[in-house]
Amino acid sequence: MIVTAAPPPSLRPPPSDQDLRSLLLIRHFELALLRLFEQGAVSGTTHTCLGQEYIPVALTPLLRDDDFVFSNHRGHGHFLARHAEPYGLLAEIMGREGAVCGGVGGSQHLYHRRFLSTGVQGESLPVATGVALKLAGSGALACAYIGDGTWGEGAVYEALNMALLWRLPLLVVVEHNGIAQSTPTSAQLAGTIGARAAAFGVRHHRVTSTDVEEIRAGLAPLVHAVRAEPSPLVVEFVTHRIGPHSKGDDTRSPAEIQRTRESDWYARYAEADPERFGRIDREQLALVRQVTAEVTARPLVVPPPAFQERP
Amino acid sequence: MTRVSEHLNQALHDLMESDPAVHLLGEDISDPYGGAFKVTRGLSSRFGSRVRSTPLSEGAIAGVGAGLALAGDKAIVEIMFSDFVALAFDQITNFAAKSTTMYGRPVPVPLIVRCPTGGNRGYGPTHSQSLQKHFIGVPGLSLFEMTPFHDAAELFARMFSLDRPCLFFEDKVLYTRHMYRLDDLFRFELAGDTARVFLDGTAEPDCTLITHGGLVHRTLDAMRALLLEDELVCELLVPAQLYPVPHLPDLEEARHVCVIDDGTEGGTWGAEVARVLYPRLWSGLRRPITLVNSADSVIPAAPHLERDVLVQAGHIQTAVREALS
Ligand SMILES: Cc1ncc(C[n+]2csc(CCOP(=O)(O)OP(=O)(O)O)c2C)c(N)n1
Ligand SMILES: [Mg+2]
Numbered sequence: 001m002i003v004t005a006a007p008p009p010s011l012r013p014p015p016s017d018q019d020l021r022s023l024l025l026i027r028h029f030e031l032a033l034l035r036l037f038e039q040g041a042v043s044g045t046t047h048t049c050l051g052q053e054y055i056p057v058a059l060t061p062l063l064r065d066d067d068f069v070f071s072n073h074r075g076h077g078h079f080l081a082r083h084a085e086p087y088g089l090l091a092e093i094m095g096r097e098g099a100v101c102g103g104v105g106g107s108q109h110l111y112h113r114r115f116l117s118t119g120v121q122g123e124s125l126p127v128a129t130g131v132a133l134k135l136a137g138s139g140a141l142a143c144a145y146i147g148d149g150t151w152g153e154g155a156v157y158e159a160l161n162m163a164l165l166w167r168l169p170l171l172v173v174v175e176h177n178g179i180a181q182s183t184p185t186s187a188q189l190a191g192t193i194g195a196r197a198a199a200f201g202v203r204h205h206r207v208t209s210t211d212v213e214e215i216r217a218g219l220a221p222l223v224h225a226v227r228a229e230p231s232p233l234v235v236e237f238v239t240h241r242i243g244p245h246s247k248g249d250d251t252r253s254p255a256e257i258q259r260t261r262e263s264d265w266y267a268r269y270a271e272a273d274p275e276r277f278g279r280i281d282r283e284q285l286a287l288v289r290q291v292t293a294e295v296t297a298r299p300l301v302v303p304p305p306a307f308q309e310r311p
Numbered sequence: 312m313t314r315v316s317e318h319l320n321q322a323l324h325d326l327m328e329s330d331p332a333v334h335l336l337g338e339d340i341s342d343p344y345g346g347a348f349k350v351t352r353g354l355s356s357r358f359g360s361r362v363r364s365t366p367l368s369e370g371a372i373a374g375v376g377a378g379l380a381l382a383g384d385k386a387i388v389e390i391m392f393s394d395f396v397a398l399a400f401d402q403i404t405n406f407a408a409k410s411t412t413m414y415g416r417p418v419p420v421p422l423i424v425r426c427p428t429g430g431n432r433g434y435g436p437t438h439s440q441s442l443q444k445h446f447i448g449v450p451g452l453s454l455f456e457m458t459p460f461h462d463a464a465e466l467f468a469r470m471f472s473l474d475r476p477c478l479f480f481e482d483k484v485l486y487t488r489h490m491y492r493l494d495d496l497f498r499f500e501l502a503g504d505t506a507r508v509f510l511d512g513t514a515e516p517d518c519t520l521i522t523h524g525g526l527v528h529r530t531l532d533a534m535r536a537l538l539l540e541d542e543l544v545c546e547l548l549v550p551a552q553l554y555p556v557p558h559l560p561d562l563e564e565a566r567h568v569c570v571i572d573d574g575t576e577g578g579t580w581g582a583e584v585a586r587v588l589y590p591r592l593w594s595g596l597r598r599p600i601t602l603v604n605s606a607d608s609v610i611p612a613a614p615h616l617e618r619d620v621l622v623q624a625g626h627i628q629t630a631v632r633e634a635l636s
Contacts, residue, residue: 300613
């Protein structure tokens with residue numbers, strides 16, 4: 001089952017050049033990554049955020065430098081929206097020189113400034129709660145991205161409970177794309193995320209728009225309250241995973257995949273301002289090509305000290 | 312030629328067909344996906360509600376499996392990556408294993424927790440571990456591991472017959488290898504629980520190696536290199552039951568014993584095997600049992616770093632050569 005987002009008629013106000021750059025950097029980065037996998041140039045696994053790029057892009061200007069961001073397996077967009085460092089990220093994924101975590105973490109385990117991801121679902125939320133406990137009152141918050149499927153993990157509820165009891169600045173961003181790996185939400189989530197948040201007395205805000213400015217306008221006062229009160233907030237984005245879960249493992253019907261494509265922000269943004277979009281699209285494609293060529297040619301990352309010696 | 316994943320799949324089909332009490336639970340195990348490693352392919356189409364794709368709830372699904380077992384049925388729970396069995400640790404050790412004895416009378420808990428395990432695939436620190444060692448020494452809990460030499464259907468039947476929870480580790484790299492196939496140098500036979508791999512026609516091996524299923528191919532590569540490059544003859548024992556450590560045959564005459572274990576160093580399965588063997592072999596041993604383990608380290612994502620951390624054929628060859636020099 002696919003939850004369908006209602007596309008707003010046009011983009012008003014239009015996205016800034018900066019937003020378009022960020023959106024298109026992420027889109028081309030993820031497409032390039034899938035190609036590198038197809039060519040056998042990357043090993044392991046990867047989870048692309050194709051179709052969901054606008055979520056971290058919309059959120060980024062609402063976040064401050066001293067906020068802490070927790071990400072998950074589908075984290076390249078979260079990372080690039082906060083840190084436009086495609087060289088360091090690709091080097092990490094490819095185990096090349098300049099990797100942001102020395103090639104140890106790879107795609108799912110990044111720690112860069114105040115951005116941290118881990119590959120075990122639900123694990124981050126209690127940790128984000130601890131960081132929020134430390135940050136409470138400072139005006140900074142802890143933001144954690146999780147998927148709809150991750151609401152199956154008990155740790156999510158243990159964290160939400162404490163976050164409300166202790167009035168912590170915890171922003172939970174739910175990317176509800178209607179699926180977890182291969183399992184539709186209808187088969188893995190009883191009730192709704194809104195009602196689950198309500199059960200803890202945690203504020204919940206549902207976003208169906210894919211328009212970054214519109215999303216921000218709705219979120220700004222709520223995120224302000226997270227910092228000022230402080231208090232936890234669950235923001236649920238109704239979104240779509242256009243690509244496979246990882247690579248080549250999409251068992252959805254062609255009709256279903258087509259429906260996800262129809263709600264892609266990309267075509268709508270292109271239509272709204274073809275000239276400007278086209279220019280930035282070409283720029284970012286060229287940038288990603290350059291990143292790919294350069295990083296692919298780099299030597300393998302030298303093991304960090306902890307990995308140099310076999311005891 | 313059957314691949315290990317196909318062999319496991321067939322064993323699950325046969326088991327569910329022959330025993331209507333068996334249930335299967337796990338994330339994304341239903342068709343058409345058929346599990347992250349396709350081991351459960353075709354089962355949901357054939358056996359309906361006895362096969363359930365679950366929410367992401369490892370702790371709870373291990374508990375649900377224990378509940379089905381408590382109520383008189385049998386359950387197999389698949390943990391998508393064995394790393395996440397950590398989330399089920401409480402249900403397995405504090406409920407399923409303990410309840411077999413903590414109520415003052417035997418309580419059968421026929422539960423198998425399948426754990427796709429191990430690295431060498433570039434999946435990174437939380438998707439590559441071999442966590443067997445954390446479950447060693449839990450009263451009421453048995454550990455088994457898939458090998459290319461053991462019939463999976465027999466192993467499933469054996470685990471259920473114990474009436475206590477069992478963890479069943481399946482190395483992810485093993486999935487794509489073939490059952491029962493060896494290169495032309497070696498032959499194998501089953502001696503009770505244990506597969507014995509040996510060089511045809513030689514009398515006394517210089518060293519007896521002991522390992523678990525996931526390390527078989529790397530160990531065989533090392534045995535070949537030791538023979539051709541170092542002129543050292545090795546024999547290999549591969550038990551399917553890891554814990555309690557079963558009786559390992561023929562060791563009384565062994566000139567040297569080496570246990571090879573993919574778990575990271577410290578508190579290892581290999582050390583447990585050595586603990587069991589020392590009193591038995593003490594009078595005949597010429598030197599301490601050699602233990603080969605992965606490094607005391609997280610498992611990096613980058614393949615060239617991962618390779619150095621995990622046990623490879625080269626590490627085994629060096630360890631055996633040095634021990635015998
Ligand atoms: C504890 C745990 N269980 C299972 C997995 C394997 N896994 C990775 S992503 C995923 C699905 C996650 O779905 P969702 O939370 O909806 O995020 P999405 O992939 O849709 O972005 C699963 C089952 C995991 N990484 N961690
Ligand atoms: Mg999802």
